[in-house]
Amino acid sequence: MREYVQERSSKLDIDSKEKTIEKLVEDFLRILGEDLQREGLRETPRRVSRMWIEELAMGYFVDPLAYVKTFEVEEYEGREGLVAVTNIPTKSICEHHLLPFFGYTHIVYVPSGRVLGFSKFARVIKVLSSRLQIQERLTEQIADFLEEVLNPRGLLVLQEALHTCALIRGVEESMTMMTVALRGVFREQKEMVNLALQLVNASKLPLPKFEGF
Ligand SMILES: [Zn+2]
Structure with missing residues (x-):
């Protein structure tokens, strides 16, 4: 399981x-x-x-797999294109301090016959992030789940988040944590990763900055 x-x-x-x-x-x-x-x-x-x-x-208390039934997984004509869904608001609780971390999730994938409705990404992320997490594991779980549901040729999940446990406990820098999970062609082809990162960078929203905490 x-x-x-x-x-x-x-x-x-x-x-x-x-x-x-x-x-x-x-x-x-x-x-x-x-x-x-x-x-x-x-x-x-x-x-x-x-x-x-x-x-x-x-x-x-919710099984994200139960959401699969309502997924609008549509047939896709098997082109080589990339699909990028960026700036999905993401909020979770750090399991070390029980304090929130929040930011954005960006997903880029190469479909192999199935695509997901836009809002479904947000629903899956909502379920997986409404548990005690560390950002590293959350990123990997999102990738595992989407891999199983979409069976894409390639998948990149990038998360950027601020951790309030670092902010309010007096760590001096305004720290942003970035985590990336790679599957399929993104593991083997560096130029595909570069292309995906260009798409993310072109559209991603900045996180708020907190100086001098
Ligand atoms: Zn923490």
Whole structure:
């Protein structure tokens, strides 16, 4: 079984997980010495728990392969062209610090008969990134998944992200992490990689800059 495939949880499971996380957040706040009854904190455990279950960790409860059924995978006339989908907003949680990292994913592939609808890339990335991740693994999982679904002749996945764990913990540079996963012809043909990177560079949006943190 591939690493990105998870058991799907039932609604009952998810409700009980949400309740348990709510209690853990309460304990966490108590350990800090907080008063759970004060106005600003009264709804916090429930809010935090729901945020993790429904958004930040949603990918644990959804199997991205289930999305394949709704994919508009269209026959493609087998031309040699490249397809580039760039600037897909990507947000995930770093597993070392439980803090967000965010940026863009850029995908370039050489179809071998199948292409994906534009928005489907974003949905797959959403599921795979709504789990505790490191950027390196997330990039590889996206590549593995798209390779399986599209069976492309070549695939390049490039991610550029800012890590808030580096920003708020006093690492001095404004650090950007870039990760690249290569499959198929992009592994063997350097000129194909150069062409793909030219496409990405021509369209990619800049990440925000934070100086002097
Ligand atoms: Zn981190």
